[in-house]
Amino acid sequence: MDEVVEAFEEARRLRRERADWQFIESLPPRLRAAVKFFIETGDLRLAQLLSGLDYEDFRELLRRARVPVLL
Template sequence: MQDSEVLEWEEEARRIRRERADWQFISSLPPRLRAAVKLFIETGDIRLAQSISGLDYDDFRELLRKARVPVVL
């Protein structure tokens, strides 16, 4: 896969995460969780976002599910 294809795939994944996210739910979260979810939406880096959230991995995945943010790993 070429660099341009990877960039296109990443941008498409970001677009899908943005569109499907429940922004009303996300905005109701405490600041730390809200920032972590937004970071994941923009970067797709689940480990960094999970670390920032202060939640364990499974709880962060559940939070993303509640926020309707698709996760493809």
């Protein structure tokens, strides 16, 4: 169980460190909140739903924000 928790924490750390925060902060509030939610939780589907974008567009937004998606 500890390995799972450590893996989630490591993934969150990587998302935080690699993200382009200047770009993220320039986003409209709903998109900014969805990207931040994904960075903190790693829940791609819920973050995508919160954003109001379709799946491919949200993945593209994460790519532009330099947020790694580790699946």
